[in-house]
Amino acid sequence: MQVVENAGAKPWDILPDEDMxxxxxxxxxRLMQPEDRSLKVLFMLERxxxxxxxxxxxxxxxxxFVQVAKKHDWPGRAREFDKAEIEKDRAGAELLRSEESRSAEEERALQRQHRRQLMNILFNKVLAAINTESFDLTKAKPGELLQFMRVYLKENREEYDNAPARYRRFQFDTLTDQELYDLIQEQLALNPGRTR
Incomplete structure (x- = not known):
């Protein structure tokens, strides 16, 4: 293979003694597919x-054509180009995977944050309901408190298992009692617990 004088030049760049x-x-x-690359095909296309x-x-x-290709090592230069393209594709795929991984990690962190908010709200609502005589929580029955606690415990277990949250996104700081009640019912429908 010819030595390229310009240190920054790539093997497939024009060589100093190569005619334009x-x-x-x-x-x-060089731009032909490696499996189809041939001087004979190039000659026929040129013809x-x-x-x-x-x-x-x-x-x-x-x-x-054959003499010039041999003199300037067209096959070797084309192989170097192919290697560089493969490496570029590999680097691009790795970058994409790392971005997807980062995105998945961010999504998991957001799901964990939502799960913690749900558990805190749910736990505080249940405690407040238990501590008051005029328990309402949208007319929930005392037996439902146990179901709420099951949802809380299930979410707590999943929090430590790092399982994804299976509920749609809510703005937890502005969640109304009715929205909380609906969310709990939705969670119970996804994973019905045994009622005693």
Whole structure:
């Protein structure tokens, strides 16, 4: 393989002694799919193009293509390009995976925050209801307090298991009693507990 004088140049960049017309042909060769890359195919494409333009007489002979490709190591330079493209694709895929992973971690953190808020609100409502004589919580029956506690305990277990929350998002600081009641009923419907 030829040594490129410019330290920042890539192997598939134009070489100092490479003619621009041949470099453009190399570019076409380089951009072919690796399994389809062939000097013969490149020559045939060039011949078809020249035929359409009416300049077929200016087409270099096939052996000239072979000599120039060998002199400037077209196959080696094209392989280097392929390796760089594969590495670029791999790096892009890794970046995408890390962004997806970060996004999943952020989603889990948000779910945990919502679960904690739900548990705190639920626990405080149940304690407040137990401590008052005029228990209402939207006309809940005392037996439902046990169900509320089951939901609380289930959410608490899932919190430590790091399971995803299975309820839609609420603004927990502005959750009304009715919304809380509906949310609890929804949770009980998802995982009905035994009632004694």
């Amino acid at each position: 017309a041949w470099f453009k042909r190399f570019e076409k060769y 078809e193009r020249r035929k359409r333009l009416g300049t077929l007489d200016q087409l270099p002979a096939y052996r000239t």
